[in-house]
Amino acid sequence: MNCVICNEVITADPYGWEGGCNAEPIRKGKCCHDCDQTVVIPYRIKLMLNEKTKEGTDNVGNSKTKSG
């Protein structure tokens, strides 16, 4: 099986798992552990942050100080 991102043969990751990682949302299919760490996961985090900032920015918590 080859990685759909870098096209290298997928070998076992540090945990011994040889099935590869889910390459979505970058691509459909499986990617190697390397691409998962360096490409897919950062991209997923980016998407998540984007979704958070897209809507509901009315109520930004700005009550940090507490009297007491």
Ligand SMILES: [Zn+2]
């Ligand atoms: Zn790869």
